[in-house]
Each structure stands twice: as structure tokens, then as C-alpha cells.
Amino acid sequence: MAKENLTSPVGRMVMGSLYKANTTDHEGKPLIVKSGPNAGQPTVKYFFALAIPKLPTDNGHWANTEWGAKIWAAGNAAFPNIAQNPAFAWKIEDGDSQVPNRKGRKPCDSEGFAGNWVVKFSSSFAPKVYMLDGSNNAVQVLQEDYVKPGYYAQVAFSFEGNGSAATPGMYINPSMVCFRGYGPEITTGPDVASAGFGAAPLPAGVSHTPPAIPTGVSMPVATPPAAVTPPAVPTGIPVIPNHSLANNAAGIAPPPAMPSAPVTPPAHQMTATATATYEQYIAAGWNDAQLVQHGFMVG
DSSP, rough: OOOEEEESSSEEEEOOOSOOBBBBBBBBBBBBBBTTTTTTOOOEEEEEEEEEEEOOEEEEOOOSSSSOOOHHHHHHHHHTTTTTTOBBOOOOTTTTTTOOTTTTTGGGGGGTTTEEEEEEEEESSOOOOEEEEETEEEEEEOOSSSOOOOOOEEEEEEEEEEEOSSOOOEEEEEEEEEEEEOOOOOOOOOOOOGHHHHHHHOOOOOSSSSSOOOOOOOOOOOOOOOOOOOOOOOOOOOOOOOOOHHHHHHHOOOOOOOOOOOOOSSOOBBBBOOOSSSSHHTTTOOOOHHHHHHTOOOO
């Protein structure tokens, strides 16, 4: 029978990862290709499970759902005489079942299983992840771990019989996953509540506050570097600003030098041979001509 395609209702992702591949099976053995031209070669498997809420119209079996009826028909068509066997691997589980699996786990004890049909998807390739924008258009999301266990999603997948007479069952292979909403994240590994932290009494000497600093002990404090102080200008020495240096630094040419005014000699310039001032000679009865004649004044 040919491969068929479906899109699931909105469900909650309760197991696995859309981003991290498994390299070993449930027994810890390396995964290998089981059939075809690549049989025996190493392979990987992406696995996750979607919990789809049960409806009253299901009448106690997933085959009565709209999506489940198509998978049921395909399985019975592929294995007409085997599909009714309880060992047939439908890859769909009743989340309320109390029948333990080969590891001793009861589906009803797993978080998010109760009240749901749990569909298990697997593929050798990671499914593409999408979200809906404001116009309800699907936009691919490349961010890793965008959809985590506990979140709500829809899955586009294919299904067909696995063609194995030894281990008959269905292939349910996801191709695309669309994020639809947040839910409480489901984590794997030991539950921290079961570890019993806080039950043991504290030994003597334990304090809930850090110890106080002993008296006389100071904590090292970083000292900022001292400010650099310019040398003081000595007192008593006038500081004359050099405007030409400041102007040159600013690109301003110094003003041209002012021409010196001509020095006018005194009107009555006495010579070195004069023994008195001009006024004293005049007071003694001399005149200008006599002073020039005797060499006492420049003519």
C-alpha cells in the first residue's frame, strides 16, 4: 500500500526531542539500517511523542478518531492477518493504560499521558519546525529547542506498513511540526523532589549567614592613583603670557611690528665739555651762539 499523509490534531509533546538524534536503541546498541541497499550501516533516529486528547466519540479506541481510522485502515491493509495481533506495532498508545511495557513503565504514570492517545513519531531526519504568524501563515523556525517537551504542536506525518514479517507494524514518520502553544515544560531524568534534599540535619557549626569580619581585620580596598598636580608658579615672578605662541598654535599670524617713532634730540643738547646745564649757563649771562662757539652746546 502506498504511503499516506496526515496532519494531527493539536497535542502536547510528552517525550523525545525534535532537535537531538538518538544513536542507540532501547537496549543501548548502535542504531543501524535494517533493510535496503544501506542495510547494516550506522544511522540515527529522531523520536518524539504527541499526546492527543481523547474525545467521548472515540468510544475507548483511537481507531474511532478521524485521524486514527486512516492509520487503522492502512495497517490492516498492509497486514490483513496480523494487524489484530496485540504485538502489532501501531506506534499509538493508550495514555491511561496500566499495562507496563518491557521496561516496567506504565503509560498512565508518565507525565502528560493520562487522558490522551499518545502517537510516537520517528525518522532518520529532523522534522522542520514552524510557527504561525499574525496572518496564520506558517513560518519556519530555525532556533534550536523552540519546541520543547510539554509544549503544544501539530505534526504533519506520513504512515505506512513497515513491510516486516518478523516485526510487523507501522512507520509513522514526521516531516513538519508546527508550534501551537506553551505548556508546562516536561524534563527528563531524576525528579529533584525525590532526592530528599533538606531532610538531613545540619552538622554543628553550620551557619545560614556568612561569617562576620574579625575585629581589627580590614578588607583590602583598592586605592585610586593620586591626582597629578602641576607645579606651582613661584611667587614674586610675574607671568607674562606669550600671545604670539598661543596665536601660532591656533593658526593665527602675529600682527605686524609697529614702526618706531623717530627720537627727537633735545632742543639744547650740551656737549661733554660743558660743566653746567643749559639753564645754568643762560642764568650766568651766556647765549646760544656763545655756547656753540666755545663748544659747550651742539649747534
